[in-house]
Amino acid sequence: MGQLDGRRIVLGITGGIAAYKAIEVCRRLTDAGAYVSPVMTKGALRFVGKSTFDALGSEKTQVSLWDEEHAIPHTRLGQGADLIIVCPATARLISDYRNGRSGDLLTATLLATRADVMICPAMHTEMWEQASVIENIAALRERGVQIVGPSEGRLAGGDSGFGRLAEPEDVVESVFKLLGKDGGHQPGDLAGLTVLVTAGGTREPIGPVRYIGNRSSGKQGHALASEAALRGAKVVCVTTETETAPDELGIEVIGIETAQEMHELVMEHASRADWVFMAAAVADFKPQKVASQKIKKEEGVPEITLEPTVDILKALDETRKSSQLIIGFAAETKNLFENASKKLESKNLDFIVANDVSAPGVGFGHDTNSVSVIDRNGASTEIPLCDKREIARNVIDIVSESWSIQVTDPKIQ
Ligand code: CTP
Numbered sequence: 001m002g003q004l005d006g007r008r009i010v011l012g013i014t015g016g017i018a019a020y021k022a023i024e025v026c027r028r029l030t031d032a033g034a035y036v037s038p039v040m041t042k043g044a045l046r047f048v049g050k051s052t053f054d055a056l057g058s059e060k061t062q063v064s065l066w067d068e069e070h071a072i073p074h075t076r077l078g079q080g081a082d083l084i085i086v087c088p089a090t091a092r093l094i095s096d097y098r099n100g101r102s103g104d105l106l107t108a109t110l111l112a113t114r115a116d117v118m119i120c121p122a123m124h125t126e127m128w129e130q131a132s133v134i135e136n137i138a139a140l141r142e143r144g145v146q147i148v149g150p151s152e153g154r155l156a157g158g159d160s161g162f163g164r165l166a167e168p169e170d171v172v173e174s175v176f177k178l179l180g181k182d183g184g185h186q187p188g189d190l191a192g193l194t195v196l197v198t199a200g201g202t203r204e205p206i207g208p209v210r211y212i213g214n215r216s217s218g219k220q221g222h223a224l225a226s227e228a229a230l231r232g233a234k235v236v237c238v239t240t241e242t243e244t245a246p247d248e249l250g251i252e253v254i255g256i257e258t259a260q261e262m263h264e265l266v267m268e269h270a271s272r273a274d275w276v277f278m279a280a281a282v283a284d285f286k287p288q289k290v291a292s293q294k295i296k297k298e299e300g301v302p303e304i305t306l307e308p309t310v311d312i313l314k315a316l317d318e319t320r321k322s323s324q325l326i327i328g329f330a331a332e333t334k335n336l337f338e339n340a341s342k343k344l345e346s347k348n349l350d351f352i353v354a355n356d357v358s359a360p361g362v363g364f365g366h367d368t369n370s371v372s373v374i375d376r377n378g379a380s381t382e383i384p385l386c387d388k389r390e391i392a393r394n395v396i397d398i399v400s401e402s403w404s405i406q407v408t409d410p411k412i413q
Contacts, residue, residue, distance in 0.1 A: 002033025006230040006248045007179050008389070009034045010077050010084040010115075011057065012106040015043020017156045018088040018122040018165035023048065025087055026056045028172040033248070034179075037062070037077055039106045043090070065105045074105055076367060078113030080387040083179055086110075087148075088122035088165045091133050097145075098136040116178060118146045120171055125161035148174045189400065191232035196273035197225040198266060198280035198312075200240030202259045206304060207291030211257075214281045215364040220329075221279035222246050223392040228275075231396065236273070238265045240280070259283050259309035266312050267319070275325045275399060278313050279353075285309065313347040323406065325399060330354040331363055340374055350402070351375050353395055361385055373398050 009029055013022045029036050038053035038061040045063065053061040062073055078084070086093055086106070093107070097119070102108040110117060119140060127133060128150060141147055149166030166174075199221020201214040218241030225237040229249035239245050240262075242255035254269075256262050259282045270276055285306035295302050313328050320326060328349040330340040333356065340354030355371045357363035362370045362385065370385040373395055383394045 002031070003176050004029060004179060005033035006226055006246075007034045007082045008037070008080050009175070009179075010037045010039055010081045010109060010113075011053075012039045012041075012084060012086040012089075012093075012109070013044040013048070013053070014041045014086060014088060014090045014093045014106070015046055016088045016090050016122050016165075017047055019044050019047040021165050021168050022087045023052055023056065024168035025085070025171050026053055028168060029175065030056060030058060032172070032176070034058075034175075037081070039063070039077065039109060041093070041104055041106055062105055065108060074102075074108035074112045076387060077105075078109045078111070078115065079390045081109075081113055081115040083116045083118060083175065084110060084113055085118045085120065085171070085175065087118075087120040087171055089119045091121075091123050091127050091130070091136075094119065094121060094133065094136045094140070098139050116144075116146065118148055118171075118174065118178070120148045120166055121150050121163070122165035123150070123163045124155055124159065125163045128163040146174065146178065189231050190228055190396070193228075193233040193274045193403075194272050195225075195228040195233040195235050195275045195277070196238070196266065196269050197221050197228070197235060197277045198238045198262060198282075199225065199245070201281040202240055202262055202283045202309075203257050204259065204283045204286035204309075205257075205290050206287050206302075207293065207295050209294045212283060212285075212287065214283065216281035217241065217365045218244060218280075219365075219367065220369055220388045220391065221277065223388040224277050224279060224395065225251050227389060227392040227396055236269045238262055238269070238280070259286060259312070263310045263312050263315065267315065270316055270319070270324075271321070273324065275327065275403070276316060277327045277329075278316075279329050281329075281331065282312060283309055311347070313349065317348045325350045325403060325406075327351045327353060327395075327399060331357045333358040336372060337374070337380065340372065341378065344374055344376070349376075351395075351399060371395070375402065 013019050035058040038057040040063050050061045096107045102111045150163045152162045153164040200218035201216030203211040203213045205211045225235050226246040229235040229251045235251045238254045245253040288305045288307045330343050332339045336356050340352045344352040352374050353371050355363050361368045369388050369391045371383050372380050374380045
């Protein structure tokens, strides 16, 4: 396991000769297990090739606010990140960031985040010593931005002095300190907990070729599994989407297809779980008979009789130990609060995470989501549209808070 397993880092590269050193930083970060999203400014492209970062990063390098498939790339990058590093950072980037300007993708991403930010300045000594630069750096430090370097040494054009970019190993060392397993930022607040997560949509076979399925991608369940594991929990993820399931931080991924298989695997692991997140879209009905051969057109329109599947959440509730928290999910298209609350009550859940899948950018297949988390007492917390990982973070925070109240309440122990 790498020091940075499961960590998401946006690596911003601006236009200075030291941009070539960011290549080494990128490689070291991905080697340590981080998911690195490179973002280059137009100036950076004059010094190093985009394809270098495409090859060394974890996803395609982004340069513009307008050329990504995702409609709002700066929020996708900013909200999903644990850390944004700008390496090298020019005097202009530092000034723009300090003043809240967002003229390009990198500066927009810096504004659209709550993640930690690390700035690695690189410039000539005269520039570094300018009053404006000194003030900008001081203001950023004051706001909690971490400044790494610069150091003294050889500069562009044969000059020598202060302003040289910190060495890649020092930049990466600072990242380890901030985010790494031994670093002060390591959350670890779920250490000792076992978390069971289901994800994806079940497929109920009609015959050997066709099935009844649904549009769930498994992304929200997988994000919950990753987030819980990152925070120190032992995680079992029962999913229909094994190709995209998280294989980090020792998550035990179990691939299944049908509601019945999901039921069996969930029941097998539930007795050891402190929390169960039923994020999967489980079919409510399945074909009563499964054809042994492919159904051919010539046979006419097939008549498929359906029968109910087992309600896994209800089965979980019947066997649960008193301290276990069970979290259900509800994908609705109308009367969100009312419908979700009914499910919460009928299935005796501790929480229900409800989303309106008819809203833009919400639910099935999207990288983003927007949910209401409703508890047993009917209290609801709204989490507005953001990356599914950010949703996972917030949902886990809410569940975690009720868990700590529960374990410290002597009446419950
Ligand atoms: N669920 C389950 N077992 C099933 C079906 C669903 O445990 N056989 C869980 C899902 O994982 C989810 C929640 O139940 O956490 C969704 O509730 P449900 O009432 O099944 O939702 P829908 O299938 O969307 O119901 P409806 O079509 O009535 O809205």
